[in-house]
Amino acid sequence: MIGTGIDWRSLVRRGFAVVVIICLAVSWWVMVLPGTEPVTTHFSNGHPPVSPDRCAVCHVQQSQSLQQAPHTITLQRGSDDLVAQSFGGQTFQDPQANGVVDRFEIRDHQLWRHSPALPDPVPIDWVFGSGQHARTPVTVLPDPSGRIEVVEHRLSWYPGVGIDLTLGMSDKSPPKPGWHGVGKRLNADDAADCFGCHSAWLPSPDGRLDLARIQPGVRCSRCHQEGDAHLQSANAGQPEFSQPRWKELSPLESIRRCGECHRRDDQMTPYELRTTNPLLVRFAPVGISQSPCFTRQDRLAPTETGGKLRLDCLTCHDPHRAAETRSEYYTARCITCHTGQAGRAVHCSDKDASQNCLECHMPKIEVQPHLRFTDHWIRARE
Numbered sequence: 001m002i003g004t005g006i007d008w009r010s011l012v013r014r015g016f017a018v019v020v021i022i023c024l025a026v027s028w029w030v031m032v033l034p035g036t037e038p039v040t041t042h043f044s045n046g047h048p049p050v051s052p053d054r055c056a057v058c059h060v061q062q063s064q065s066l067q068q069a070p071h072t073i074t075l076q077r078g079s080d081d082l083v084a085q086s087f088g089g090q091t092f093q094d095p096q097a098n099g100v101v102d103r104f105e106i107r108d109h110q111l112w113r114h115s116p117a118l119p120d121p122v123p124i125d126w127v128f129g130s131g132q133h134a135r136t137p138v139t140v141l142p143d144p145s146g147r148i149e150v151v152e153h154r155l156s157w158y159p160g161v162g163i164d165l166t167l168g169m170s171d172k173s174p175p176k177p178g179w180h181g182v183g184k185r186l187n188a189d190d191a192a193d194c195f196g197c198h199s200a201w202l203p204s205p206d207g208r209l210d211l212a213r214i215q216p217g218v219r220c221s222r223c224h225q226e227g228d229a230h231l232q233s234a235n236a237g238q239p240e241f242s243q244p245r246w247k248e249l250s251p252l253e254s255i256r257r258c259g260e261c262h263r264r265d266d267q268m269t270p271y272e273l274r275t276t277n278p279l280l281v282r283f284a285p286v287g288i289s290q291s292p293c294f295t296r297q298d299r300l301a302p303t304e305t306g307g308k309l310r311l312d313c314l315t316c317h318d319p320h321r322a323a324e325t326r327s328e329y330y331t332a333r334c335i336t337c338h339t340g341q342a343g344r345a346v347h348c349s350d351k352d353a354s355q356n357c358l359e360c361h362m363p364k365i366e367v368q369p370h371l372r373f374t375d376h377w378i379r380a381r382e
């Protein structure tokens with residue numbers, strides 16, 4: 001007797017499909033979920049920090065260069081001039097909604113969006129992003145318990161391009177009517193995280209954000225927590241510091257402090273720390289922490305003057321100003337260490353020192369149209 005009615009081939013095929021689905025689900029879980037949780041330590045109650053204007057009295061240079069730097073203008077109100085310049089009068093024909101037109105308008109010094117998803121225009125309360133890479137509008141909605149939720153709009157402004165879809169919102173489904181068609185609704189905790197990384201001080205009495213008193217932008221007090229004490233002692237002619245100075249931090253402590261916002265290596269699982277993980281390109285401290293230049297810097301001999309060759313963010317960036325764009329500037333940094341001499345890092349085995357090192361070892365990677373980031377995981381690539 002044969003013919004039990006079991007189709008073994010189809011069973012095997014189905015079993016195989018199930019295994020593949022489970023594997024994909026597990027790898028998505030491992031890759032996407034852990035580590036994307038940001039560390040936000042700055043829900044700062046108590047006194048507001050010292051105003052940057054007061055620091056400017058003595059530190060003219062840092063204050064001037066920071067005035068228009070991406071750190072300072074990374075969060076602006078919907079009534080700000082820079083916001084008006086980029087969004088005012090702009091339109092967008094949505095390819096996902098039969099070319100329906102979306103429109104931004106400045107009215108009474110305030111930015112509004114006319115979205116086909118809602119009958120009335122929506123006010124834009126805040127704009128995230130300095131415009132160096134992008135600007136994304138956000139509308140504040142108090143939730144029923146009085147906490148603040150936000151809608152991150154699905155349209156952003158890109159320099160040299162104008163309006164297009166926001167990073168992570170380019171799914172192919174057409175926008176639905178209602179708030180979901182306007183953008184992504186974020187709960188109160190996620191909304192607080194957005195403001196937390198884009199501001200110097202974020203008061204939240206009883207766990208409710210007080211956006212009227214926020215100090216928007218990454219300003220002096222966010223990176224120099226000495227504040228009041230330093231100010232008083234400096235005024236008395238004896239400047240003191242209660243916090244360790246940046247140069248007293250180890251390279252790892254230093255990059256992790258920047259990583260509070262730029263993301264840290266210890267927020268990632270070992271599985272996520274792979275050169276093939278596309279998410280890491282945006283997270284400079286994670287890439288730097290994995291680079292042989294960083295992990296093997298201890299083997300470098302002292303300089304002639306007894307100083308130390310050091311790799312952290314400050315080797316290549318002044319946090320008080322926009323990132324330098326000339327490749328020669330960065331190549332000069334590389335070859336302070338890569339001289340090929342004893343006690344220094346080795347020469348390139350492929351090209352000589354006159355070449356632009358970035359093209360091959362720190363290339364810019366497009367994470368979506370109009371948005372490119374520099375891969376900070378310095379390495380020899382195929």
Ligand code: HEC
Binds near residue numbers: 054228
């Ligand atoms: C009355 C003048 C004065 C004011 C106002 C002032 N500082 Fe200073 N600050 C000084 C002097 C003088 C030094 C140099 C002392 C030293 O490096 O030992 C200094 C040094 C510093 C340093 C360098 C520390 C290092 O790593 O070497 C930082 C950072 C700093 N100030 C930040 C601030 C911030 C932030 C504010 C505003 C909250 C501020 N200062 C306000 C006078 C002032």
Ligand code: HEC
Binds near residue numbers: 074131196258321
């Ligand atoms: C409070 C959060 C926060 C901290 C702390 C922070 N950053 Fe940033 N940083 C940002 C944000 C937000 C931006 C995006 C600015 C924009 O909108 O273009 C940024 C942008 C930058 C840029 C790009 C500037 C450009 O021209 O595009 C550099 C470089 C940078 N940060 C370096 C640093 C370094 C170095 C440190 C540590 C000393 C640091 N950041 C600490 C939040 C932070």
Ligand code: HEC
Binds near residue numbers: 135136
């Ligand atoms: C953990 C800290 C952190 C959180 C939370 C965060 N950001 Fe940022 N954001 C940054 C840093 C750092 C940069 C600059 C480097 C980069 O682009 O990743 C940045 C850059 C940006 C930019 C400029 C474009 C770009 O990609 O460079 C926009 C727009 C932006 N963030 C919007 C938001 C919004 C909206 C939220 C909430 C949904 C948010 N951010 C949450 C840290 C954060």
Ligand code: HEC
Binds near residue numbers: 055063218220
């Ligand atoms: C994004 C973080 C960040 C912000 C914002 C920031 N600083 Fe700094 N600042 C640093 C770091 C990091 C150093 C150490 C630089 C180094 O060692 O090369 C530093 C160094 C300094 C120094 C010592 C002199 C120097 O350049 O090494 C002074 C003074 C100073 N900052 C003042 C200010 C003032 C005033 C503001 C606000 C107008 C400010 N900083 C905003 C991160 C920041």
Ligand code: HEC
Binds near residue numbers: 292
């Ligand atoms: C503070 C010193 C320092 C700086 C600055 C530096 N490196 Fe390195 N780099 C090292 C050390 C140390 C190693 C380990 C190999 C060795 O000891 O020679 C290394 C290794 C490398 C490697 C080999 C990586 C591998 O996969 O094995 C490359 C490629 C590299 N560096 C490129 C660069 C480039 C490009 C720059 C500039 C953008 C740069 N480095 C800046 C110190 C540095």
Ligand code: HEC
Binds near residue numbers: 285311333362372
């Ligand atoms: C060896 C040099 C080097 C070091 C060290 C370095 N960067 Fe960069 N960084 C670059 C270069 C090159 C660019 C691209 C500049 C350009 O052309 O606009 C860049 C750009 C950036 C940008 C702008 C967005 C992007 O990806 O292009 C941010 C943000 C940034 N760096 C943050 C950091 C932080 C935070 C650290 C410390 C963890 C750091 N960088 C350390 C070389 C460096």
Ligand code: HEC
Binds near residue numbers: 331334338346355
């Ligand atoms: C045209 C692309 C290109 C440029 C430009 C380039 N490199 Fe390389 N580099 C490579 C390749 C490819 C390798 C790996 C060669 C191999 O595997 O033998 C490499 C290897 C290296 C290594 C590892 C050497 C070893 O023996 O392990 C270092 C260090 C390095 N490069 C540094 C630099 C520096 C610094 C610059 C700028 C002065 C630079 N490279 C410019 C392509 C380039």
